[in-house]
Amino acid sequence: MYEGDIKSITAPTEANLFKAKSQVYNKTATYYNMYSKPKVTSFDTLGNNTTIMKSTTTTINLSKSNIKQDNQNASNAKDENNSNKPIQVKIIVPMEDRKDTKKIKIMAMLKGQVKSEMVDVQKEFIIIEGYTITRTFAFDRNTDMGPIQSGDRFHACVIGKELYPPEGSECEKRLIKHLDKPNALATRQPGNKCIYKN
Numbered sequence: 001m002y003e004g005d006i007k008s009i010t011a012p013t014e015a016n017l018f019k020a021k022s023q024v025y026n027k028t029a030t031y032y033n034m035y036s037k038p039k040v041t042s043f044d045t046l047g048n049n050t051t052i053m054k055s056t057t058t059t060i061n062l063s064k065s066n067i068k069q070d071n072q073n074a075s076n077a078k079d080e081n082n083s084n085k086p087i088q089v090k091i092i093v094p095m096e097d098r099k100d101t102k103k104i105k106i107m108a109m110l111k112g113q114v115k116s117e118m119v120d121v122q123k124e125f126i127i128i129e130g131y132t133i134t135r136t137f138a139f140d141r142n143t144d145m146g147p148i149q150s151g152d153r154f155h156a157c158v159i160g161k162e163l164y165p166p167e168g169s170e171c172e173k174r175l176i177k178h179l180d181k182p183n184a185l186a187t188r189q190p191g192n193k194c195i196y197k198n
């Protein structure tokens with residue numbers, strides 16, 4: 001960028017970059033005055049009462065601690081986003097209305113990854129002393145489709161022969177809210193009532 005008109009199309013046009021009255025010059029001068037190293041003048045006395053003037057340059061410390069802290073905060077945020085800590089999804093399967101079920105398959109899907117487990121329902125009822133089965137699956141944070149982030153959608157399904165009718169499988173979806181603790185989702189809602197809220 002320069003100030004001046006083209007004087008010839010066959011010969012070079014001489015132009016002064018950033019005249020003293022230009023806005024670019026003013027901004028540059030302001031920046032230079034703020035961040036350049038100021039000269040400090042001091043006087044030394046030598047023998048025979050001879051005094052000399054000595055010009056030295058000092059360095060302005062532009063709050064390096066603040067810059068370092070900002071860089072560290074940015075680095076920490078980057079580390080948090082690129083963390084290898086698995087993302088957990090907790091699937092909740094209420095079975096109060098299907099107490100005679102023998103086996104079910106619980107599945108979770110997140111950003112191209114699928115996790116599943118077959119569950120012997122009757123044995124599970126004995127172990128948990130109740131009728132709500134839960135499974136927590138851990139997904140790799142970094143995937144072929146990019147890192148898992150807040151707002152990514154995950155799906156959960158429960159499949160079983162005894163879940164007929166109507167279709168033998170029930171699925172739900174939700175968005176990832178937590179990167180450091182399990183994201184819960186109920187896959188079945190007996191009686192069309194939502195019994196679990198995240």
